Amino acid sequence: MWSLLQIELFKISKRPRTYIAFAAIAAIVLIFQFAFKADGISYVNLMLQGAGDTFELDKSKAINGYFMCYIILNTLLIQIPILVALVAGDAISGEANMGTLRLILTKPVSRTKLIGIKFIASVMYTIVLLIFMAMMALFLSMAIFGVDDLLIFRVKGDESQILQIAQIDVMWRYVAAFGYAAVALTVIAALALLLSVFADNSIGPIIATVCIVIACTIVSNINVPIIDKNIKPWLFTSYLVGWKGFFYIAVDADNVPIPGSMENWGAIRNSLGILLAHIGLFFGAAVFFFRNKDILS
Amino acid sequence: MSIKVQHFTKTYGAQTAVNDISFSINEGEIVGFLGPNGAGKSTTMKTITGYLAVQKGIVEVCGINVAENAKLSKQKIGYLPEANPLYVDMYVREYIQFIANLHGLKNIKSKTENIIETIGIGTEAHKKISQLSKGYKQRVGLAAALIHEPEVLILDEPTSGLDPNQIIEIRNVIKTLSANKTVLFSSHILQEVEAICDRVIIIHKGNIVANDTIQQLQKTDNKQQIITVTFIENVDLKKLQSLPHVLEITQTNNTYTIKTNSADALRKVIVQFSIEHNLNISSLQNQQNSLEAVFRELTTG
Numbered sequence: 001m002w003s004l005l006q007i008e009l010f011k012i013s014k015r016p017r018t019y020i021a022f023a024a025i026a027a028i029v030l031i032f033q034f035a036f037k038a039d040g041i042s043y044v045n046l047m048l049q050g051a052g053d054t055f056e057l058d059k060s061k062a063i064n065g066y067f068m069c070y071i072i073l074n075t076l077l078i079q080i081p082i083l084v085a086l087v088a089g090d091a092i093s094g095e096a097n098m099g100t101l102r103l104i105l106t107k108p109v110s111r112t113k114l115i116g117i118k119f120i121a122s123v124m125y126t127i128v129l130l131i132f133m134a135m136m137a138l139f140l141s142m143a144i145f146g147v148d149d150l151l152i153f154r155v156k157g158d159e160s161q162i163l164q165i166a167q168i169d170v171m172w173r174y175v176a177a178f179g180y181a182a183v184a185l186t187v188i189a190a191l192a193l194l195l196s197v198f199a200d201n202s203i204g205p206i207i208a209t210v211c212i213v214i215a216c217t218i219v220s221n222i223n224v225p226i227i228d229k230n231i232k233p234w235l236f237t238s239y240l241v242g243w244k245g246f247f248y249i250a251v252d253a254d255n256v257p258i259p260g261s262m263e264n265w266g267a268i269r270n271s272l273g274i275l276l277a278h279i280g281l282f283f284g285a286a287v288f289f290f291r292n293k294d295i296l297s
Numbered sequence: 298m299s300i301k302v303q304h305f306t307k308t309y310g311a312q313t314a315v316n317d318i319s320f321s322i323n324e325g326e327i328v329g330f331l332g333p334n335g336a337g338k339s340t341t342m343k344t345i346t347g348y349l350a351v352q353k354g355i356v357e358v359c360g361i362n363v364a365e366n367a368k369l370s371k372q373k374i375g376y377l378p379e380a381n382p383l384y385v386d387m388y389v390r391e392y393i394q395f396i397a398n399l400h401g402l403k404n405i406k407s408k409t410e411n412i413i414e415t416i417g418i419g420t421e422a423h424k425k426i427s428q429l430s431k432g433y434k435q436r437v438g439l440a441a442a443l444i445h446e447p448e449v450l451i452l453d454e455p456t457s458g459l460d461p462n463q464i465i466e467i468r469n470v471i472k473t474l475s476a477n478k479t480v481l482f483s484s485h486i487l488q489e490v491e492a493i494c495d496r497v498i499i500i501h502k503g504n505i506v507a508n509d510t511i512q513q514l515q516k517t518d519n520k521q522q523i524i525t526v527t528f529i530e531n532v533d534l535k536k537l538q539s540l541p542h543v544l545e546i547t548q549t550n551n552t553y554t555i556k557t558n559s560a561d562a563l564r565k566v567i568v569q570f571s572i573e574h575n576l577n578i579s580s581l582q583n584q585q586n587s588l589e590a591v592f593r594e595l596t597t598g
Binding site: 003004007010011014099100102103104105106107108109110292294 | 309343346347348349368369371372374376380382384386395396399400401441
């Protein structure tokens with residue numbers, strides 16, 4: 001088992017496409033950091049337009065490492081599914097294309113074990129990707145911009161809100177957010193793996209995964225009551241940005257943030273449950289179809 | 298019985314790839330598995346190796362039912378697939394150890410070194426597989442097929458794409474290593490099959506059309522026989538054509554190749570003819586039907 005996993009990770013490490021994700025993340029993060037270092041105040045001014053009159057703050061301190069990480073995650077966590085699909089979509093189909101799937105399946109290794117290992121390898125890749133993202137977006141930003149309280153600009157219904165989280169109360173939220181993102185991205189990995197079972201080349205499942213994510217994201221953003229009620233709750237894309245919930249701090253009766261609190265832990269727990277159910281569904285289907293598939297490549 | 302296939306049928310949708318075939322291979326036999334492309338031989342081999350499901354019928358390897366206990370039957374089989382897929386980014390030694398790991402072997406290092414030496418890839422073992430010639434890649438594939446000392450060896454076109462020297466090298470390696478093993482060997486190079494195999498199974502359109510020793514096939518499966526006669530003198534072709542039992546005749550210098558429906562009768566006629574016309578025969582022989590001719594006759598139309 002360990003040997004198979006080692007080889008799987010080795011194969012992933014040998015593919016150039018694996019590093020596309022790291023290069024893309026590094027480039028995007030560095031561009032963000034450069035832009036905010038050069039002219040971050042303008043962004044803060046723009047965000048404060050709605051609430052500026054009632055909220056006093058030191059704008060120069062608003063742009064700190066925690067704030068930068070939040071901004072970057074907001075953008076990147078929507079794009080990263082594509083990068084995960086690049087690797088997970090290739091897991092079975094890439095081997096089918098090379099003919100090595102046949103080689104492995106003539107050895108005394110069960111198909112369930114084989115696809116399980118491929119899934120674990122894809123999840124490990126996703127986690128490494130997130131750790132790299134954390135290093136770049138959080139720790140590098142902390143080194144460049146320093147650390148202070150985190151200000152979050154939030155649109156809730158018709159009103160704009162600014163939430164302030166004390167710097168001592170931020171780090172655990174990032175750990176939780178990255179953990180949540182790992183679960184959310186594992187859904188993408190499981191979906192890409194499932195599609196990979198049906199193909200003999202990598203391009204098909206990668207593109208299909210991306211198309212499904214885009215289509216479901218669009219549906220998730222359509223604000224029509226019938227869709228809100230009947231479709232959105234079942235779409236995994238409705239929960240991909242659920243990590244933000246860890247930063248929506250609860251306030252007391254005087255509107256003072258309560259340290260260590262979250263506005264709606266129940267919603268986050270519910271989202272995690274639905275994402276885990278999707279992982280089970282996609283991975284279970286992948287195992288079922290792979291076990292019953294004739295390998296003709 | 299090392300391999301037993303009984304009433305095996307495989308369909309892909311509406312298309313029948315293999316239609317109710319049965320054959321068996323005894324322990325230690327080397328059997329050639331022949332057929333045109335699309336005849337069903339790869340499907341049969343894939344099913345024996347356990348990665349195509351047995352739809353209908355029984356497939357057994359060393360007495361183990363492949364459908365019921367695929368994992369155990371795979372331990373008995375060494376398989377070199379067509380086109381020999383390899384992880385080309387891996388080093389030779391690393392790759393063989395990986396395959397040994399898949400088989401759950403113990404003493405992997407010593408077993409790897411043994412097989413590297415036996416197959417003759419010691420000088421290449423430190424290289425990446427992508428750096429090897431096609432002949433050496435094929436040897437690596439064979440090493441991977443043999444690392445767990447299987448009882449049954451299944452070789453799907455093992456010399457395909459190799460140059461003549463490499464073909465001879467790989468053929469010798471196969472001959473040496475297949476001692477005491479049951480071998481099912483598929484190839485389109487019929488001379489190779491003649492050189493290596495004890496018996497031949499020919500499959501055509503999903504059905505077995507021949508299953509016999511090569512000698513027996515050459516004797517029985519051609520309706521026409523051929524005699525080659527060489528005279529010291531030049532002979533009038535028309536006179537030879539008029540002899541009884543001659544169906545068709547071609548001349549090359551003083552050598553005449555004659556198709557006949559009765560080789561024994563024609564030989565007597567030719568001897569009589571030479572005496573009557575005061576001719577000297579320098580050679581007179583039955584030409585055996587080549588395996589190629591047998592194959593063509595059984596698999597065309």
